[in-house]
Amino acid sequence: MAICVPIIETPRLILRGWRDEDIEPWVAMNSDPRVMEFLGISYSRAEAEAKISEMRAAFARDEDGWWAVEIKEGGRFAGRVALHAVPFKAHFTPATELGWRFVFEEWGKGYATEAAAAVINFAFKVRNYDEVVAITSVLNLRSQRVMQRLGMTCNPADDFDAPNFEEGHRLRPRVLYRLRRPAPEVDSLGKNRA
Amino acid sequence: MERWFPIRTARLLLREFRASDEFDVHEYASDPIVSQFDEWGPNTPEKTSERLARHLREQERWPRQEVDLAVELLSEQKIIGSTSVWMSDEKNRTAGFGYTFNQRYWNQGFATEATRALLNSCFQSFEMHRVWASCDVRNIGSWRVMEKLGMRREGMFLRDKFQKGVWRDSYLYAILADEWQSACR
Numbered sequence: 001m002a003i004c005v006p007i008i009e010t011p012r013l014i015l016r017g018w019r020d021e022d023i024e025p026w027v028a029m030n031s032d033p034r035v036m037e038f039l040g041i042s043y044s045r046a047e048a049e050a051k052i053s054e055m056r057a058a059f060a061r062d063e064d065g066w067w068a069v070e071i072k073e074g075g076r077f078a079g080r081v082a083l084h085a086v087p088f089k090a091h092f093t094p095a096t097e098l099g100w101r102f103v104f105e106e107w108g109k110g111y112a113t114e115a116a117a118a119v120i121n122f123a124f125k126v127r128n129y130d131e132v133v134a135i136t137s138v139l140n141l142r143s144q145r146v147m148q149r150l151g152m153t154c155n156p157a158d159d160f161d162a163p164n165f166e167e168g169h170r171l172r173p174r175v176l177y178r179l180r181r182p183a184p185e186v187d188s189l190g191k192n193r194a
Numbered sequence: 195m196e197r198w199f200p201i202r203t204a205r206l207l208l209r210e211f212r213a214s215d216e217f218d219v220h221e222y223a224s225d226p227i228v229s230q231f232d233e234w235g236p237n238t239p240e241k242t243s244e245r246l247a248r249h250l251r252e253q254e255r256w257p258r259q260e261v262d263l264a265v266e267l268l269s270e271q272k273i274i275g276s277t278s279v280w281m282s283d284e285k286n287r288t289a290g291f292g293y294t295f296n297q298r299y300w301n302q303g304f305a306t307e308a309t310r311a312l313l314n315s316c317f318q319s320f321e322m323h324r325v326w327a328s329c330d331v332r333n334i335g336s337w338r339v340m341e342k343l344g345m346r347r348e349g350m351f352l353r354d355k356f357q358k359g360v361w362r363d364s365y366l367y368a369i370l371a372d373e374w375q376s377a378c379r
Binding site: 155156157175 | 358359360361
């Protein structure tokens with residue numbers, strides 16, 4: 001099977017397909033409680049490995065999917081970014097979701113913002129989507145901060161409950177951030193917003 | 195009281211508005227991201243003109259209850275935001291303040307630098323006892339500025355502001371003169 005993962009380069013990162021050497025750091029990342037605090041899931045080794053096979057197959061099947069993120073300098077695995085259809089029904093679906101998860105040691109360096117910005121560019125310029133969304137727990141301020149840095153906006157009217165958490169679970173309330181494809185034209189004051 | 199501005203900081207100048215600031219002001223005032231958590235905005239060019247004209251008219255009066263200052267980035271001689279401070283309760287020597295910055299200049303400490311200078315004036319030049327500010331709970335960048343200034347989160351107000359079509363929650367932050375003194379030490 002030929003899997004065509006679109007490779008995306010940013011100043012400090014490479015977004016690429018999954019390699020066998022990503023398995024160990026991927027398993028480690030997914031068992032780090034600091035990384036998983038707001039995800040409310042944990043993977044066993046077997047599940048994490050199965051997830052890699054799933055992610056490898058996704059680009060071939062759906063066009064979109066999950067990139068492994070590598071730091072150019074030193075070639076370390078930094079995490080993953082994703083672009084995929086929201087996998088459940090809600091007031092804003094169908095929608096294309098942007099996501100990220102990074103190794104704790106790499107937090108605070110702007111990698112999530114840098115990688116996600118590149119995926120946004122891909123979503124609008126290559127895939128021609130009109131809008132991308134990002135979803136997180138109301139409690140996950142760090143992630144919301146990245147969304148705000150990316151220029152995404154939220155409206156409390158878009159808040160919803162995650163269907164995969166029971167009533168009363170701390171991670172059930174979700175915020176939705178949206179980003180519309182920027183209009184290509186320059187506005188009346190000559191400011192190019194694209 | 196003497197005019198306590200302009201104020202110069204390491205990178206910024208807080209000064210009164212000029213008619214020639216309109217282009218720079220509109221750049222951030224027309225950006226929907228910049229005002230997404232505020233009651234105002236995004237501005238049409240007419241709205242920006244009108245607001246600026248009002249600032250220019252108010253600047254002719256002194257003393258006044260509210261002072262709006264443009265924030266000029268010295269290295270670019272460009273207006274990158276604005277701050278506002280007002281006497282909200284004269285008897286209790288309490289003032290409120292607010293700020294707005296051009297998105298392109300976020301995450302570089304400019305808001306903290308400008309508002310720190312503003313708080314300094316509040317406590318040193320006009321001897322305030324308490325200074326407060328509030329923002330939407332979702333406006334993380336904004337309340338992080340207040341925390342960097344050493345302000346305390348005094349409370350969360352549930353659905354107290356109707357903005358952009360919905361009721362929103364907001365945080366109130368404040369700082370007292372003696373807290374400011376020890377924060378500055």
